[in-house]
Amino acid sequence: MKPPRDGTNEANNPKLLDSGLVDCIPQIGKCPNPCGDNCYYNQAFYRTLDKPLFPNASRVNKQRLLVRVNSGHDSNYDRDFVIASTAKYHCRFFNTSIPRFDFPAPVVFTCNPDENKPPILSPVPDNLMFVRVRTRPGMLDYAADAIAHYAIKNNVPVVLTWMRYLMEDMVPGAWRDWYELKTHILNPWWQLKRQHRERLWTELDACNVYQCGTYESSLCRECLNCVRFYWRAIRRQCKHDCPTMA
Numbered sequence: 001m002k003p004p005r006d007g008t009n010e011a012n013n014p015k016l017l018d019s020g021l022v023d024c025i026p027q028i029g030k031c032p033n034p035c036g037d038n039c040y041y042n043q044a045f046y047r048t049l050d051k052p053l054f055p056n057a058s059r060v061n062k063q064r065l066l067v068r069v070n071s072g073h074d075s076n077y078d079r080d081f082v083i084a085s086t087a088k089y090h091c092r093f094f095n096t097s098i099p100r101f102d103f104p105a106p107v108v109f110t111c112n113p114d115e116n117k118p119p120i121l122s123p124v125p126d127n128l129m130f131v132r133v134r135t136r137p138g139m140l141d142y143a144a145d146a147i148a149h150y151a152i153k154n155n156v157p158v159v160l161t162w163m164r165y166l167m168e169d170m171v172p173g174a175w176r177d178w179y180e181l182k183t184h185i186l187n188p189w190w191q192l193k194r195q196h197r198e199r200l201w202t203e204l205d206a207c208n209v210y211q212c213g214t215y216e217s218s219l220c221r222e223c224l225n226c227v228r229f230y231w232r233a234i235r236r237q238c239k240h241d242c243p244t245m246a
Contacts, residue, residue, distance in 0.1 A: 013047075013071075015185045019220035020227055022060055024067045024092070025053040026085045031073045033097055035113035045072055057088040066230055067092040068108075075107075076100050093129055093230050101125045106233035108132060108226075111146050115139055115163055119146040129233040130157040130225065132212070135204070137175040137196070143204055151208035157229050160204065161212045162197055164189035184218055 013023045029049055047053065060067060067089040069075055075082045075094035083104060086092050093106040097113035099122040106129035111119040115134035119142055131150045135143045143160065151158040164184055165171045171179050171190050178196040181188055192200075194215055201211065214222050 015218065016220050019224065020064075020066055021068055021220055022055045022065050023053055023071055024055060024069045024086055024089070025071070025073050026069070026082050027073050027078055028052055032077060033074050033113055035097065054085070061088075061090045064091065066227060068095065068226060069093065070095045074098060075103065079103075091230070093226070093233075101128060103127065106230055106237075110134065111150070112142060115142070118142055119149075121145070121149040124150065124154040124156055126237050127233055128156050130159050130210075130229045132159050132161055134163055135160045135200070136163040136172065137178055137192075137200060138172060140200065140203055147204065147206055147209055151206060155208065157225075157232075158209045159212050159225055159229075160201075160209065162192050162200075164191045166190075 016022060028051065055065075055067065059065075067086065069082060069086050069092055074096050076096045076098040079100075082094070087104075093108060094103045095108045095110070097110040099109065099111075099120050101107045101109065101122075102125075106127050107125075108129050108131075109122070110132040111121070112134050115136055116139065119133065131146060133143050133146045147158050150156040165179070166187075166189060168176075168181070168190055178193055179190045180193050182191050183189075184191060197215065210225055212223065212225065213219070216222070220226065
């Protein structure tokens with residue numbers, strides 16, 4: 001695959017409006033990761049998957065926007081192409097659920113692509129931006145294991161993503177009453193009711209642990225975890241590469 005010219009197949013993700021973030025997805029088609037049945041990207045993404053998504057580099061760099069590479073797909077698939085095709089962006093970070101982090105920019109790692117299985121507890125490189133944990137009722141012990149390893153032991157931010165389900169029969173049976181059907185950005189999803197999300201948060205709240213979005217909004221401009229932790233990772237790498245800055 002050859003990187004397309006700037007500006008081809010550019011689309012706006014409504015979730016990112018006014019956040020300073022833009023999406024870039026170099027690959028075509030569904031993500032091949034075996035993450036289980038509840039994949040937001042493969043089920044109901046905001047755009048079709050038949051073309052790559054490359055925002056215009058001149059615009060992005062001039063406006064100093066932060067490019068999130070593969071918010072749904074995985075940057076470790078076709079990784080050489082992914083790295084080369086996004087090199088034109090001054091500020092970028094990669095997303096993966098595969099514990100290989102040797103990218104030339106910060107990386108967000110989803111440590112449990114299947115939220116029903118234990119998290120991957122990997123070594124922590126300097127460019128690990130934060131660790132995402134897919135979280136649901138009944139699996140808090142797995143989230144706690146990830147928090148203990150990454151947030152507490154290794155001082156890496158952990159961001160909890162509360163699971164949503166496209167179909168009602170996908171909601172774990174014992175917790176059906178904890179969920180309600182609500183629109184998330186564009187599509188209706190079965191989501192945790194606020195009172196139950198707040199209850200679960202009190203069990204997992206710890207230093208260096210955050211939630212994706214807020215109770216009131218899932219828009220990135222209301223959260224800004226990605227922007228905050230990107231620059232934290234950049235400063236950490238600078239201190240490692242430039243001892244005089246330590």
